[in-house]
Amino acid sequence: MIFGITSSLFHSLRFRVLAALMLGLGLSFGLMILHLSSTKLDAVKELAEAASRNQTLLAAGQARAGIEARDEAYLENIYFDLVFGRETKGTDSPRVQTLRVIERDGRRLKSYETLEGPHAAPGQIEEMTGKAMQEGAVQQQQQQGDLLIVSAPVFDETSRDVIGAISIVWDHGHLHGSVVHATLKSAAIGLVAAMAVMLAIGSIMQRLVLRPIGRLARAVERIQESGDLSRMPSEVLDRRDEIGSLANRFQSLLSQSNAQIMARRKQLDTALECMAQGLCLFDGTHRLVMSNPRVEEIYGLPKGALRPGMHIRAVLEACRDAGSYPAERIADIEKTLVRPARSRRPLTYLETLGSGTIITVVRVPMPDGGWVATFEDVTERKHTEAKVEHMALHDALTGLPNRLSFRGKLEDALLQTGRGQQLAVLCLDLDHFKAVNDTLGHPVGDALLKQVGQRLQRNLRQSSVVARLSGDEFAIVEKNVATVAQTGQLAERLVNALSEPFEIDGHHIVIGSCIGIALAPTDGADADRLVKAADLALYRAKSEGRGTYRFFEEAMDARMQERRALELDLRAAFAREELELHYQPIVNLETGTVSCFEALLRWTHESRGAVSPGEFVPLAEEIGLITQLGAWVLREACQMAAQWPGDVRVAVNLSPVQFRSLALITEVEAALEASGLAPGRLELEITETVLLRQTELTLSILQRLRMLGVRISMDDFGTGYSSLSYLRTFPFDKIKIDRSFIKDVVHHGDAEAIVRAISSMGASLGMVTTAEGVETLDQLEKLRREGCTEVQGYYFSPAVHVDEVLNLLKRIGAATAPAALTSLPHPANAGTDQPQFLPEIRHALP
Numbered sequence: 001m002i003f004g005i006t007s008s009l010f011h012s013l014r015f016r017v018l019a020a021l022m023l024g025l026g027l028s029f030g031l032m033i034l035h036l037s038s039t040k041l042d043a044v045k046e047l048a049e050a051a052s053r054n055q056t057l058l059a060a061g062q063a064r065a066g067i068e069a070r071d072e073a074y075l076e077n078i079y080f081d082l083v084f085g086r087e088t089k090g091t092d093s094p095r096v097q098t099l100r101v102i103e104r105d106g107r108r109l110k111s112y113e114t115l116e117g118p119h120a121a122p123g124q125i126e127e128m129t130g131k132a133m134q135e136g137a138v139q140q141q142q143q144q145g146d147l148l149i150v151s152a153p154v155f156d157e158t159s160r161d162v163i164g165a166i167s168i169v170w171d172h173g174h175l176h177g178s179v180v181h182a183t184l185k186s187a188a189i190g191l192v193a194a195m196a197v198m199l200a201i202g203s204i205m206q207r208l209v210l211r212p213i214g215r216l217a218r219a220v221e222r223i224q225e226s227g228d229l230s231r232m233p234s235e236v237l238d239r240r241d242e243i244g245s246l247a248n249r250f251q252s253l254l255s256q257s258n259a260q261i262m263a264r265r266k267q268l269d270t271a272l273e274c275m276a277q278g279l280c281l282f283d284g285t286h287r288l289v290m291s292n293p294r295v296e297e298i299y300g301l302p303k304g305a306l307r308p309g310m311h312i313r314a315v316l317e318a319c320r321d322a323g324s325y326p327a328e329r330i331a332d333i334e335k336t337l338v339r340p341a342r343s344r345r346p347l348t349y350l351e352t353l354g355s356g357t358i359i360t361v362v363r364v365p366m367p368d369g370g371w372v373a374t375f376e377d378v379t380e381r382k383h384t385e386a387k388v389e390h391m392a393l394h395d396a397l398t399g400l401p402n403r404l405s406f407r408g409k410l411e412d413a414l415l416q417t418g419r420g421q422q423l424a425v426l427c428l429d430l431d432h433f434k435a436v437n438d439t440l441g442h443p444v445g446d447a448l449l450k451q452v453g454q455r456l457q458r459n460l461r462q463s464s465v466v467a468r469l470s471g472d473e474f475a476i477v478e479k480n481v482a483t484v485a486q487t488g489q490l491a492e493r494l495v496n497a498l499s500e501p502f503e504i505d506g507h508h509i510v511i512g513s514c515i516g517i518a519l520a521p522t523d524g525a526d527a528d529r530l531v532k533a534a535d536l537a538l539y540r541a542k543s544e545g546r547g548t549y550r551f552f553e554e555a556m557d558a559r560m561q562e563r564r565a566l567e568l569d570l571r572a573a574f575a576r577e578e579l580e581l582h583y584q585p586i587v588n589l590e591t592g593t594v595s596c597f598e599a600l601l602r603w604t605h606e607s608r609g610a611v612s613p614g615e616f617v618p619l620a621e622e623i624g625l626i627t628q629l630g631a632w633v634l635r636e637a638c639q640m641a642a643q644w645p646g647d648v649r650v651a652v653n654l655s656p657v658q659f660r661s662l663a664l665i666t667e668v669e670a671a672l673e674a675s676g677l678a679p680g681r682l683e684l685e686i687t688e689t690v691l692l693r694q695t696e697l698t699l700s701i702l703q704r705l706r707m708l709g710v711r712i713s714m715d716d717f718g719t720g721y722s723s724l725s726y727l728r729t730f731p732f733d734k735i736k737i738d739r740s741f742i743k744d745v746v747h748h749g750d751a752e753a754i755v756r757a758i759s760s761m762g763a764s765l766g767m768v769t770t771a772e773g774v775e776t777l778d779q780l781e782k783l784r785r786e787g788c789t790e791v792q793g794y795y796f797s798p799a800v801h802v803d804e805v806l807n808l809l810k811r812i813g814a815a816t817a818p819a820a821l822t823s824l825p826h827p828a829n830a831g832t833d834q835p836q837f838l839p840e841i842r843h844a845l846p
Helices: 002-010 013-069 072-087 124-135 175-226 242-274 293-299 312-321 327-338 379-393 403-416 433-440 442-458 484-499 527-543 554-575 613-623 626-641 656-660 663-675 688-693 696-708 723-729 739-743 749-765 777-785 802-815 818-822
Strands: 095-103 108-113 139-142 147-155 162-171 278-282 288-291 347-352 358-365 371-377 422-431 465-470 473-481 502-504 507-509 512-520 549-551 580-588 594-605 609-611 649-653 682-686 711-717 734-737 768-772 790-792
Touching: 013 072, 013 095, 013 139, 013 147, 013 162, 072 095, 095 124, 124 139, 124 147, 124 162, 175 242, 278 293, 293 371, 312 327, 358 379, 379 403, 403 422, 403 465, 403 473, 403 527, 422 484, 422 527, 433 442, 433 507, 442 465, 442 473, 442 484, 442 502, 442 507, 473 484, 484 512, 484 549, 512 527, 527 549, 554 594, 554 613, 554 626, 580 626, 580 802, 594 613, 594 626, 594 790, 594 802, 609 613, 613 626, 626 649, 626 656, 626 663, 626 682, 649 711, 656 688, 656 696, 663 682, 663 696, 682 688, 688 711, 696 711, 734 749, 739 749, 739 768, 749 768, 749 777
Parallel strands: 512 549, 594 649, 649 682, 682 711, 711 734, 734 768, 768 790
Antiparallel strands: 095 108, 095 162, 139 147, 147 162, 278 288, 278 371, 347 358, 358 371, 422 473, 422 512, 465 473, 502 507, 580 594, 580 790, 594 609
């Protein structure tokens, strides 16, 4: 009870006002007392210092006779006169603590010192006494505490010479007590007067201010309880002072607030009705306080089914009756919602209603034990998220799992593979798919990929996993493989299935496939190693032919490592300019002179030795280095050819990869311009692989190269499937007969017939025919008689370094004069395959 009264008293405005007055009054009197005490103390100190100085000077005058007579008794009378004579005058005078009389020569005549009270610092009196005698003037110094040292010189009768000095230590400490006593006496009188004034002011404030404010406060409390604005007392409203103004403003504010509250309530009701989420508010007794219509819409409840005051169980039963919740879940849902919250953090969970609607429920606890729950229909969002997740893990074209999903499924399958069980990974690549895309278009290629995926699924078990990794590459996980032979049978079945024709948009399409196989745990126990092993096996299968499958072998990894090492060496060799061009002569049979040199790429490695172009050129094409390498060959060959006689051309082989970009035209133009070589002296040799695609880009590049004046040759003619059709596609300047026909031209009539036909056709089309691989005199004679225009081969010279080209030109030109060519013996009379003419050529061979 005492605590309640004390608390009420502390919260009372009246108490606070009186406390503020008393506090202010106390602070004012405290400051006043401090000021009076300080002022009086300073004045007393000044008077005491002046009195001490004067008394010291008077004592110095009296001490002259004692010093001259060296009468210590006389000097003692001075001390007693200062000590005892002043005590009788009052307590406000300074007291003598120490007295010393010293002659000029420093001899102390007399020294007096009291035992009580503070003392001056040792040596300080002697120092000041000496200074007073030296300067002939009074010296004084305030010591720590309330001690004042005054030293005065003692003069002789003439007042000119100093005969000694007197030093007195004055103690002013007793003066504080008298000052404080006087100040407190004055303060007591003032405090009594101030209390009387404070009581008078408090009484006036009580009547004029505090009592009306109390009435206003009680009126506000009654208004708060009843909500009736007319309860404000009229005597408060009718006042003309600030309190009346405050009461009227407060009543006006209440009216405005009531209107604003009603407007806000209307806005809140509108917001609740328009919310996309449903909202329910339950109190601490688990009864519904309010809800919006969206809750009834989400749960399929009739309008007005939810009413304030309904218990949570009644609400859930209404949802059950509407088919949103099964009856057996009502108790569990109620337990979840009414469970006391351990923290203020919201509880969020998903619910799937009986209608298939997916909702997010967020329950936010309140301090009183109730909670606010929101309900949001997220059905469309969840379906979209599921679709996005499916797209992230599946190929958009075929619907099969993609590389990411495949890796996850493979890892799961590995975890499920028990001891003694096997798992197979098959990597599959389609044959001729690029040709389908290039000739029939990408829509047909896409349709083909879909049918391939479907065909693979039809030939696999339901537990198998088939995925599209990229482009035309597929992968398969086959679980619980019994034997290696079983996996081989599966691969053979898939190869056969994909070899069957596909019918797409009226096109009869035949493709094939190659498959690489890796087994777990034999070839690896983790996903990365297994996929790598299957890739290596696929690479081996593709290199050995179409429509095959191969199992992984450790040697494959070694070969792949060797290939990788060769790739690194090739890149380094190109960067260090270790590659070089050699040149093989092409001889015109009519003139007997070198008409052209074919530039051939050579690479000699420090540890590998001479690396075959058939080994590193395909690798350069595969790793994308051929474009830079080809541009360098063009520049280098043109630069060298510009230094040869004007009637000698240079031939450069082009890779099909270089025809994928118009940059080839720019590279040719740059090489010709930098070297100054005439365009007609540059021959570009292509194989039918370039024309296999017959894209608009390829034909456009060939036409623009022809417009530059460059000669175009078809290399390895006769080895492809449709070489004759290519001669109609593009008007070549030269066709080169493949060495496979030249090798058998002497002893096999079919090879001779083919060479005769090609030569005759070239002559009819106005094209130069060049025979490659000529190694014997019999071959040379046969080719001359069949009408070949040019020959090339070891019979004349292998490819030589650029430094030997000019020397070779002189020797071949002298040894192959037209007269020599016309006198060549008939091969029937030659009797040998060894060269019987041009003996000088052997001197030109390296």
